[in-house]
Structures are given as C-alpha cells and as structure tokens.
Amino acid sequence: MPRRYGPYGGAFVPETLVPALDELERTWREARRDPRFRRELRRLSETLGGRPTPLYFARNLTRRGRGAEIWLKREDLLHTGAHKFNNALGQGLLARRMGKPRLIAETGAGQHGVATAMIGAALGLATEVYMGEVDMERQKPNVDRMRLLGATVVPVRTGSRTLKDAINAALRDWIANVRTTHYLLGSAVGPYPFPAIVADFQSVIGREIRRQSVRAFGRLPDLAVACVGGGSNAIGTFRPLLRTSVELLGVEAGGRPGSVGAASLSRGRPGVLHGTYSYLLQDEEGQVRETESVSAGLDYPGVGPEHSFLRDTGRARYVAVHDRDALAAFHWVAEDEGILPALEPSHAVYAAVREARRRPKGQHVVVTLSGRGDKDLGVVTEHAAR
Ligand SMILES: *Cc1c(COP(=O)(O)O)cnc(C)c1O
Numbered sequence: 279m280p281r282r283y284g285p286y287g288g289a290f291v292p293e294t295l296v297p298a299l300d301e302l303e304r305t306w307r308e309a310r311r312d313p314r315f316r317r318e319l320r321r322l323s324e325t326l327g328g329r330p331t332p333l334y335f336a337r338n339l340t341r342r343g344r345g346a347e348i349w350l351k352r353e354d355l356l357h358t359g360a361h362k363f364n365n366a367l368g369q370g371l372l373a374r375r376m377g378k379p380r381l382i383a384e385t386g387a388g389q390h391g392v393a394t395a396m397i398g399a400a401l402g403l404a405t406e407v408y409m410g411e412v413d414m415e416r417q418k419p420n421v422d423r424m425r426l427l428g429a430t431v432v433p434v435r436t437g438s439r440t441l442k443d444a445i446n447a448a449l450r451d452w453i454a455n456v457r458t459t460h461y462l463l464g465s466a467v468g469p470y471p472f473p474a475i476v477a478d479f480q481s482v483i484g485r486e487i488r489r490q491s492v493r494a495f496g497r498l499p500d501l502a503v504a505c506v507g508g509g510s511n512a513i514g515t516f517r518p519l520l521r522t523s524v525e526l527l528g529v530e531a532g533g534r535p536g537s538v539g540a541a542s543l544s545r546g547r548p549g550v551l552h553g554t555y556s557y558l559l560q561d562e563e564g565q566v567r568e569t570e571s572v573s574a575g576l577d578y579p580g581v582g583p584e585h586s587f588l589r590d591t592g593r594a595r596y597v598a599v600h601d602r603d604a605l606a607a608f609h610w611v612a613e614d615e616g617i618l619p620a621l622e623p624s625h626a627v628y629a630a631v632r633e634a635r636r637r638p639k640g641q642h643v644v645v646t647l648s649g650r651g652d653k654d655l656g657v658v659t660e661h662a663a664r
Contacts, residue, residue, distance in 0.1 A: 283587035291467035300457045303471040333490035337434040338614035343634035346641035358650030361511045366393035368479030380459040381405045384448040386441035387574035388420025390464030395429035405429040408447040410440040419532035428458040465508025466582035469553030480514025501525045504646040509582035512647040529626045531571035532598035540569035541598035542581040556583040572601035573621035619650035
C-alpha cells in the first residue's frame with residue numbers, strides 16, 4: 279500500500295507524532311493479517327453494528343428518474359446511524375491492540391463523535407471528543423448522545439469554531455498525550471497512514487455492494503455514487519470497484535449558488551491541510567477558505583488524498599450539488615421510499631437520479647446512503663417552512 283497517491287498524501291506533521299504514526303501503521307498492517315483480529319472485527323461488525331447492510335431497490339425513486347434502476351446501499355441502518363461505525367470500530371480495536379487506554383476524536387455534525395463514544399464504551403476506553411462551539415449548538419442531540427455514552431465533549435472556541443478547528447485541537451491534544459492516547463480520526467484525511475486505514479475499514483461497503491449486486495441483479499452496477507466530505511464513505515464504496523468497469527461518481531457539497539460550498543475537488547487546488555497534500559479550498563495567499571453547506575458532515579475545506587488522485591487520473595468523476603437540490607432529494611427519498619436520509623447522502627441521491635434519467639432502463643445505479651436523517655430534521659423543517 280502506497281504512502282502517496284500520485285503526488286498526493288504524505289504526512290506533514292511535527293516530529294513528535296512520527297513515532298505514533300509509525301506505530302499505528304505497523305499495528306494496522308499486522309492486525310489486518312491476523313485471523314484473530316479479523317474475526318473480532320467481523321463479529322462486532324455483525325453483532326454490534328448490524329452488518330451486512332442491505333442493498334435496497336428504490337422502485338419509486340427509479341420511476342422518478344424514468345431510466346436506470348436506482349439501488350440504495352443502506353449504511354443508514356448501521357448502529358449509530360451512519361457509516362462512521364465501520365471506521366470507529368476498526369480503529370477502536372487498533373487502539374486496544376496498541377494498549378492505549380484513551381481515545382480522542384474530532385467531530386463536526388457529531389456522527390463521528392457518537393460512533394467514537396459508542397466504541398469507547400463498548401471497548402472500555404476513556405473518550406474525549408473535540409467539537410466546535412458552533413457545531414455544538416447546531417447539533418445538540420448528538421452532544422447529548424455522546425455524553426450519555428460516557429464521553430467528554432470538549433468545546434472548541436478557536437477560529438470558525440467548527441470542524442477544521444476541532445481537528446486542530448485534537449491534533450494538539452495528541453501531540454501532548456501521544457503515549458497514552460489514540461487519535462481516532464473520522465475520515466479518509468489527515469497524515470498517512472490515516473487515509474489508508476480509514477479507506478481499508480470503510481471498504482466493507484464496496485465489497486458488500488459487489489457481492490450483493492451480483493446476487494440482486496446478476497452483475498456489477500454500471501455506476502456507483504457516493505457523497506464526499508472528507509471522502510470516507512466514497513472511498514469505501516469506490517476502492518473495491520476500482521479494478522472493474524464500474525463508473526464512479528463522487529458528489530461534493532455545492533452550497534448556495536455562487537458560493538464555494540465545500541467542493542474541494544471541483545473548486546479547489548492542491549495544498550497542505552491537517553498533515554496531507556490534497557485538493558483544498560484556499561484563497562490567493564493559500565489561506566484556507568470558509569466553507570458553507572446545508573449539511574454539517576460535508577462542511578470541510580479539504581478532501582482525502584486518494585480522491586485527488588482519482589480525480590486527476592479520471593478514474594472517478596466529481597460533481598458539486600447545491601443545497602436546494604440536496605434538500606429536494608431528501609424529500610424524494612422520504613416520500614417515495616419511506617426513508618429519512620441524512621442531508622449528506624441526499625447530495626448523492628440528487629446526482630444519482632439525474633444520472634439515472636440519462637441512462638437506459640437496463641442499467642443499474644448504486645448510491646451509498648451514508649446515514650439517516652434524524653440529526654437533520656431541524657434543518658429540513660426550517661427550510662420547508664420558508
Ligand atoms: C460524516 C458523514 C459524511 C461525510 O464524511 P465522509 O468521510 O466524506 O464519508 C457523509 N455522510 C454522513 C451520514 C456522515 O455522517
């Protein structure tokens with residue numbers, strides 16, 4: 279496995295973190311070859327998480343598209359309500375293997391914080407979650423969930439008081455407490471080996487899609503679609519399909535028309551953020567730009583380095599979808615299929631329906647429904663009332 283994806287990736291970190299990143303990489307490489315580790319990962323994925331998640335034929339959504347069949351990969355049914363479980367479980371087991379008694383994490387919308395608090399409780403590890411003050415107000419129910427699961431939530435009052443600042447705070451904590459603490463990073467971003475480890479644990483999504491598509495409609499899908507914040511559910515969807523002829527489409531948050539949104543691959547250029555070289559929303563001077571999106575989970579100015587590489591090589595395509603179109607798709611999924619999706623994958627659903635419309639009826643489009651929408655009901659009802 280490469281440390282770089284073409285020119286992207288790397289580990290731009292202070293020297294104090296280098297031994298911890300090396301230890302993490304070594305532990306992960308050993309663990310993934312260890313049958314006992316794999317059995318434990320599988321057992322907890324199934325019995326705590328609820329894997330495998332179903333592949334669901336969205337019959338009514340397909341009618342709306344009037345073209346290719348649309349299938350939903352139901353990561354919203356996973357324990358704690360999003361794909362974040364896959365990574366939190368995997369890294370939690372790595373922390374235990376390294377003998378580290380303490381987990382720290384960053385969170386934006388709170389989904390990764392909840393997943394980390396859950397795994398901290400299940401594995402008996404002390405857990406502290408850094409969260410921007412603005413996000414704590416926007417996502418109050420998830421703050422309560424983390425606390426009830428026994429985690430400490432630490433408010434971050436620097437910068438824009440959102441996800442980017444929470445990652446900075448978590449990295450500072452890690453530098454100070456690296457001997458006792460594992461930083462359970464929540465997406466396929468950050469310094470190597472994090473992008474590789476997170477992609478590895480999320481690849482269960484794409485492996486199941488491969489198997490379930492063949493069982494459900496006799497072959498691989500023609501197109502796989504996933505939303506891209508940091509890029510973990512998308513890379514987990516794409517990785518196991520890279521060496522096939524399946525087309526891959528990543529969907530970023532376009533924000534409001536005229537804004538940059540959070541579309542790093544569509545509207546950014548390469549630079550270094552949080553220890554990795556990748557596409558990044560930055561101004562003329564290289565300062566990181568403020569992002570804006572209706573979905574807190576996509577609101578990040580960077581993106582995982584592997585996506586930058588897939589973009590440049592053309593193996594995957596990336597598009598941006600506006601807030602209002604994602605909101606429309608939220609209501610389609612709710613009213614057509616009886617599922618309340620999170621706003622993040624609603625971006626992917628919008629793009630998938632548009633793609634399905636252009637394709638013949640015999641084709642199959644699989645969309646990863648990365649999470650459920652309970653956390654977004656406030657935002658959605660507020661928009662609906664306007
Ligand atoms: C966190 C989150 C995302 C964005 O993160 P990725 O790393 O890009 O997958 C997308 N969907 C949901 C439901 C999330 O909670």
